[in-house]
Amino acid sequence: MGDFDVDLFVIGAGSGGVRAARIVAGHGAKVLVAEEFRVGGTCVIRGCVPKKLMVYASRFHDDFADAAGFGWSLAAPSFDWRKLVAAKEEEISRLSAIYRANLAKADAPILDCRAEVEDAHTVRVADGRRISARTILVATGGAPVLEPDVPGREHAITSNEIFDLPELPERMLIVGGGYIAVEFASIFVRLGTRVTLVMRGENVLRGFDEEMRIGVRDALIDAGVEIEFGILPTRIDKRANGFSVTLTKGERIDVDQVMIATGRRPNTFGLGLEKAGVELDRLGAVKVDAFSKTNIDSIYAVGDVTNRVALTPVAIREGHAFADTVFGGKPTKVDHANIPTAVFTTPELGTVGLTETEARAAYECVDIYCASFRPLKATLSGRKEKTLMKIVVDGVSDRVLGVHILGHDAGELAQTLGIAVRLGAKKADFDETMAVHPTSAEELVTMRTRTARYFRESIGEEGPGAAIMDA
Structure with missing residues (x-):
């Protein structure tokens, strides 16, 4: 390592960062990882995994109803939101522990704290220590954005908080037309919430095939979701028993929860990247080349923080390719075409x-x-x-x-x-x-x-x- 404390310092223990750390350690390098929240990142803790568990839970609503057509007689089913939340938490805690154990087995120790970049070879952690690294990998993922910026926006929740609500909302307003918005609209309407979905655009799922967009829209409506196109909230007022939301055309809607799902942005704020000379785009994404290298030769980035393709399997593949390229002597590019x-x-x-x-x-x-x-x-x-x-x-x-x-x-x-x-x-x-x-x-x-x-x-x-x- 020469004069460096570690060969690789990884900021972020999500899917991409963990994969990179494990593979690099397997190549014989000394690795250190820092994570300020929970090991596992968005996918394990507040994304793909808990969401899919809630999808399964919501689909029993249809399964119970469909069973009668096949000769089954069932007592009226009931749903316990708190039981689902507890079961979800148990599972993601188990998965997070597995991620942590895999890092330990690979001899890639983890610091449970925030880390920021000071320069091309130095990282400062929360306790004030400065750790020198031959190579730095930024794998901090993305974070939800709270847009539009309207009075009372601070009362809204995002996909981060949706999984741990203390009670199942009776009435919910979801803002957005992307995959996160439509997925949670589909989930909560089946769990028994009255859902209103509003968005700026003329249809859901911009960027997907047009006929599929229409099909998803119609399926949401058939399930009971109330959809309003070309409408956004202009004000969110807190009331004793919920929120009163003023919409673009002046009408008001009273709900128990407002969820904003209008997109995600790379999680680079306050990481010190600009100070180190790392180039970011207008959204704050880290600019990288085909090998995930930034304009600074010793600093790389993988996953959602680069805003290439924000999917967990892509982050994992990019993390592995980085490890093989920089530490394995096998230059590897990730093909971002034809991703299922x-x-x-x-x-x-x-x-x-x-x-x-x-x-x-x-x-x-x-x-x-x-x-x-x-x-x-x-x-x-x-x-x-x-x-x-x-x-x-x-x-x-x-x-x-x-x-x-x-x-x-x-x-x-x-x-x-x-x-x-x-x-x-x-x-x-x-x-x-x-x-x-x-x-x-x-x-x-x-x-x-x-x-x-x-x-x-x-x-x-x-x-x-x-x-x-x-x-």
């Missing part, structure tokens, strides 16, 4: 690859295949639900560019489809694959009817345009 992902509404949305809009902008000829059908389970349960599937194909090479599914276990399907899309599978490969019957997934390999074909054409100096020809 899911939105855990009910039904859930699973997606991988390009949307129809993205494909039309990038390819000369695009074939679109769509299917909408009632899943077999719904025929006896009587539930009014549809499964939507969409395959986006390069009309020239026949390569599958994207697959989008709204239905049960769509996230599970997206994971396996991610392999096929990454390997460059063609629509003919899907067609030649034998179906598993009866399943919803068989539609992916039996879909033969092209719903539309799109051709890009030159329209002179005005640039590219799109012409549609129905198939």
Whole structure:
């Protein structure tokens, strides 16, 4: 190590930081990690894991109702919010302890305190000590933003606090149209809360495939969520028994909780990065190259703090790639294309690859295949639900560019489809694959009817345009 206290100092013990620390320690380097909250980061403590546990809890609402169609007679079910919160806390504490134990086994000790960067090779921890490091890795993740900035904003909660409410709200206002907002709207309406969802935009899930956005919107409405588009709160007033919220058009709504879910930002405030000369973008994200290195040769960053793709598996892959690149002698870039992902509404949305809009902008000829059908389970349960599937194909090479599914276990399907899309599978490969019957997934390999074909054409100096020809 020469004159340095450690080879690597990691700031943040979330998924990316923990993976990097363990792999670097495995390469024989001396590692030290600092975490000011709880080991495990957003995903384990206040993100993916507790959210998915609440998704499961909410879906029993539908399962109990559906059982009657299959001959089951049940007493009227009841729900205990406090019991769910306690069970959730027990599980995330168990997982956090596993993360901590894995660091110890890897000989990567952890400091339970805040750490800030002083210069290219120095970190200052909360007790005032200065620790020198050959390399510094910033893996502090992201944090919710409280926007819009309106009077009374301080009364609202975010996705950080939603998991530990002392009581289940009878009435909740959720602000936002992204995946966090729609997921919690879907969860709480099934747990028995009357949910109103408001957003600036004209539809939910900006950036996702348009037909899937419409499907999620309709499913939320069918579940009982009251949705208002083009509306935001302008004032939040605290009352003795809750909050009175004034909305854009002047109407007021009385609720027990206001949750703001309008986005997340990289968690770089007060880390000292600017003082050390590290370049940040306008949102505060750490600017990095393909190997996660900043403009300072000794400082790297991975995960949500870089604002590349804010997903836990991406942070883990980036952390591992950093370790192999800097300490393993194996330069490794992370491919951020064709990343499978899911939105855990009910039904859930699973997606991988390009949307129809993205494909039309990038390819000369695009074939679109769509299917909408009632899943077999719904025929006896009587539930009014549809499964939507969409395959986006390069009309020239026949390569599958994207697959989008709204239905049960769509996230599970997206994971396996991610392999096929990454390997460059063609629509003919899907067609030649034998179906598993009866399943919803068989539609992916039996879909033969092209719903539309799109051709890009030159329209002179005005640039590219799109012409549609129905198939």
